[in-house]
Amino acid sequence: MNAADPIAHTGSGHAFVEIGRRTASAVHFVLILTGSLVLIQSFHTLTFFHQQGQWASLRDMARTSWQSYLLVLKFFLAPFLEAGFLDAWLPSQVDFDTWAVFVPGIMSLFLCFTASLGFSVMRRPGLPSRTLAYAVCAAVLLVSQVELVQALAEFSTWEEVPLAAAEEQKVEMQRQLFKASHASFVSMLDYKQCPMESADIVRCTLEKRVLPVVVAKEFCQPLDLPGRSSHKRVQACQKSAKALSMWSSPRERDELYCRCWSAAFDAILSLLEWAMLSWFICLLGVLLAIYTSIRPKLLSQGPAAHKEVLGCVGLSAAAIIWKVFLGVEDSRLGGREREKGNLETWGSKGRIGFLLMAATMGRMGRMGSEMALGSRFTFRIPRAVSTGCLTCLVESESNLISGLQGLGFHRRASSESLVLSGHSQATASRKGVPRGIAIARAPCPVRGSSTTLGWAFSLLIADVDSGLSSGLWVGLTMTSPDSLALRPDVDFAADVPDSVVAGGEGTLWDGSECQYISWDTSQLQVGDQVHVFLSAAGEFQVRVNGKSVAGCQVWLPLRGPFYPLVELRGSTKAVELVRESLGSAAEEPRPVPQAMPEVCQPGCEQDGNTSQQPGRRARSATPSRRSRTTLEPKVEDGQHEDPRLWATVRDCLARPQNYDQVFHAVCALLCEARARSEMACSSAWVRRSAPACSVRPRPSAARRSSGACAKS
Known part of the structure; x- marks a missing residue:
């Protein structure tokens, strides 16, 4: 033990150092665990999307992952500098697979890497290069957390939709979010076949009874806030909807939606508190890890330098914490003042909050099965990104609520041809x-x-x-x-x-x-x-x-x-x-x-096996x-001609490389014409009361003949 260390000579000082090291280790272990869980979930989502045919090839998947990496890099660099040089490689629109798979996966890798560096500098202190790399990564992580916390704080003031006419981007997007979430909620109830007797009684089918339990009885119960009771909050929501001419569904359904709307902002406030607490714990763990790494160097400088450095670090940390908490309160109060009429230019933090709220509404809209709406997130990335965080603009109100799989065709459900x-x-x-x-x-x-x-x-x-x-x-x-x-x-x-x-x-x-x-x-x-x-x-x-x-x-x-x-x-x-x-x-x-x-x-008679469905x-x-009149051969110079047949033959002559496929198509057409002539023959014999041909149903005959001919 170093004799120059005044703290290490006492049992309490040694205990303090050991507690700090263990606390930093626990914080970094939680970071690694969180990053690993997110990475596993991203991998499962990647596997699911790949099975659904989200990407045409591995090259397409690699291109999307590279664009996601640039997106995350720009997000991390935005608080420190204008990363305009990345705009040339970024797409104008970012699809939902980027936000659901690659962005969380890349961020989780960065989180695990930063936590691993923290463990490394605590195990082997005194390495300046490793400590510097850890400090840079930790600073980027903490600043990003602060940006998200401030975005949540500003977005938590979006519950009351402004009624006055305004052209500000924030007000317009508030209204779009309010309308789109209401449409998603109503469509979800319709898809679940959930009639309502009142806002408290929702009846669903037997296999879908989990919906009223989760929505009506658990989640959609707004809290009483200081100066605003839950009843007044629901009334304010209904007033906003009426002013926007949205109500077209039963009143009970609208009241339930307003409860869920207010409860969603209660969840955002709770998330804000937990985000601030997690940022504070993360900051404490980073400071303790850095202190453990540089402690041998501080001890060699003497007790005075040791105390001076600790004092400066403590004051700086206190100032940072005070600034963050004060900025969060300013964002919340400033948001309320702007809602009262003093609207200012809406920053990029509110757009990040908009993304979080849209994801929350999309999660509520699915509730255990696929959504009734299939819209998806579509973001336009502007060329000029304001300092603070990435700017996200939503293309239209119907694209707010995300669909899981995005725009494209389903591989397994589509024909092999x-x-x-x-x-x-x-x-x-x-x-x-x-x-x-x-x-x-x-x-x-x-x-x-x-x-x-x-x-x-x-x-x-x-x-x-x-x-x-x-x-x-x-x-x-x-x-x-x-x-x-x-x-x-x-x-x-x-x-x-x-x-x-x-x-x-x-x-x-x-x-x-x-x-x-x-x-x-x-x-x-x-x-x-x-x-x-x-x-x-x-x-x-x-x-x-x-x-x-x-x-x-x-x-x-x-x-x-x-x-x-x-x-x-x-x-x-x-x-x-x-x-x-x-x-x-x-x-x-x-x-x-x-x-x-x-x-x-x-x-074309009705199929006898088809039963009439109610409604x-x-x-x-x-x-x-059924048979089509357009397949009736036309007679020219005594010859029967099918226009589709000769069009297919012309296609064969124009494309010699497709002889095999064209041959089967011509064969199918000939078989269809033969089946039609056989049916005409059978009808003629039936009219003469001398059936010499077996009557076969036209659709099945045409299909069996086409299939047999194709196989030949």
């Missing part, structure tokens, strides 16, 4: 001539205003083949991708249960029967944008480049969620799911040409299970 590519596998293309269906991973977000609320998505025509007839089918389905993945035999869009689709050769399937429309999908060109919209009142419509081409009243239970459904065939070779702008998403539905019910042709009409044969 399709190739999924592009970012998040948002592009689907055909491999040669065979058709195929594709369904999105996430449900459609809710679009439109309060009077025209509904589900919508848009896609872009990426590639066409003018040598083929017919074309695209687009629509919506209530069948989840996981359920559809268990039915690989379904290869027609209209055969997907609980679906409404339009396209092909001028046909619309409204969920119950086929109707004629005037839309010629073979005229679609590369660059055309197809917009599909289903209103909450059951009005389905399709627009191409803003022009209405199809529409009808659907016969489906409108409880959601609805997934985008696409079938590629004929002239349409590739499509891409695209994000909509706020203007097109909120566009009012236009008058559409009404579809005409089809006149029942021979062979809808009896299901008739889908377009794939």
